[in-house]
Amino acid sequence: MSNEMTATTRYSQAGDEFLFVELNEEMTLEAFFRSISITQRLRDMALPGIIEICPANASYQVRYNPDVISAGQLQETLEGLDRDVAAQQVRTLETRVIEVPVLYNDPWTHETLMRFRDHHQDPSATDLEYAARINGYDSVDAFIEAHSATPWFVSMVGFVAGLPFMYQMVPRERQIQVPKYLRPRTDTPKQTVGIGGCFSVIYSVRGAGGYQMFGVTPMPIYDPEGDQPHIDDSMIFFRPGDIVKHRAIDREEYDALLSAAEKGDFKPRVASFTFDLDAFSQDPDGYARRVKEVLYEH
Amino acid sequence: MSIEVIKPGLASSIQDKGREGKYHLGIPPSGGMDQRSLIAANLLLGNPEGAAVIECALMGPELRFNEARKVAACGAEMTPRVNGEAKPLNEVFEVPAGATLSFDFVKAGARLYLAIEGGIDVPERLGSRSTYTLGSLGGLNGRTLQAGDVLHILPAHGHATLGRCLPDSLVPMFSKHYQLRVVPGLYDHRLMPESHKRFYEEDWSVASEADRIGYRMKGGTPLSFVEREPPFGAGDDPSNIVDACYPIGSIQVPSGSEPIILHRDAVSGGGYAMIGTVISADMDTVGQIQPHQKVRFVAVTLEDALAARARYQQDLEQLRQMP
Structure with missing residues (x-):
């Protein structure tokens, strides 16, 4: 072996x-x-x-x-x-499970993606509509459910400061995959949630990008000013090995969470967790439920 | 004392020797692109060699000093002027109280390092004062200088001597045609053998997109890749890989058309194949190449790279021993 x-x-x-x-x-x-x-x-x-x-x-x-x-x-x-x-x-990893609230189909990424339709494979659809269609989902809502229902592994932090690359914890045949834009955009809103290839990301800063854009999170993930208590002296929230569970939120909750973040009062939901590779491989769906229980049992 | 920025220049930023240990979180080293010139300017003044300086690219800033202070400028040939009067490069001179320091347009090289006795006083972020603009981190407010900025300067230590200058043997030589030594590897097996060979046989010219993140090259024959079934997660373009870390100095080849050499503000990772890495001893040189100048890549072994590294360190040692 x-x-x-x-x-x-x-x-x-x-x-x-x-x-x-x-x-x-x-x-x-x-x-x-x-x-x-x-x-x-x-x-x-x-x-x-x-x-x-x-x-x-x-x-x-x-x-x-x-x-x-x-x-x-x-x-x-x-x-x-x-x-x-x-x-x-025994192949285990001591790690954390983290909830990331996401306002899918938000006005800011929508405005941005409309500005760059000529960079896109399907200028007549939004990024969400395109991703839903090519992954075989019959609606945007079904696609959002697929993105937010399963856990994702932070497999790399980088590109720019603090940006997590996340790998979906489902059997390969069910993994969401979308191509990157034909030509990169010159603009992406800060804290945009998107996918390129098989990786979901959260853009830590505003700037260039080529991933399909699905929503935004109000959760600060990069803190160069040092005013976010949930982020330590490294200024970076995520670590490779973290497990992320997205949760769809509405505009009202987004506004409330953003306002808390602006006051340095954002409290992410985080739980300690021992990941077991073999247990996961034997029953990915059961394991995904277990990850959710860990996050919400307190 | 303080210095007011009258005109910012093209891309002037505060840099020191850079920050280590955070690349795994996406934060690159930053720091002066030509470390040797940065260190030379500081040592001329008697500053610690890693004091924060202003890195000036192609077109320097115009600065007003509210008190007299000794300075030294090393690197690219951009004649300094005090109230319009030319001053020497590579030599300590004084800017009087109320005077304006400006620079002529660059004649050779690309980046000048302006050290000020005492060093620039900005807070250390993650162990360095260097500016990392993509992450809005370090330097002055995490960005390049703007008109109206005020730079605070640490107290003068009194060790700077007017007229002290670099020995000729330590003054850098600039060219219009550079050779950059490269250790081939990484994903170069993805290239067709004849394409790989040709990469090192042709002149490439630096594109206008040449900054602290990376230097884009053009003018060579587009590279061709060995055919394959794309590995899961890599993407369909032949130049795609499963997103990986990018070494500083690595040469990536998006779609095989325009290679990019990553420098000290590098994006830390991504999905393009890299075909080799510029050796550490030649990275200062990269930072002194202007857009449109020519580059030839030269394949070397790791042993060659280590020998060049030892010579580079001897040069630095000579700077430190300078009379």
């Missing part, structure tokens, strides 16, 4: 300061789980010369000081961690 799992690993030198490691060419929960497990162990080792450890969806990257640790030594260490992770009997 361990050979099978580590056989897809590919190490590549990226200049003299980065080692890039692809765990799988395609996105799988297994590859992500390995990325998060290996990088967590590497972090715990606190090796001299390791500068930054960046887990991603199905790969990860380490920035190191080659004057302190050689590329060869680093790769040997990582190969060892890869084997350890592959050999472990």
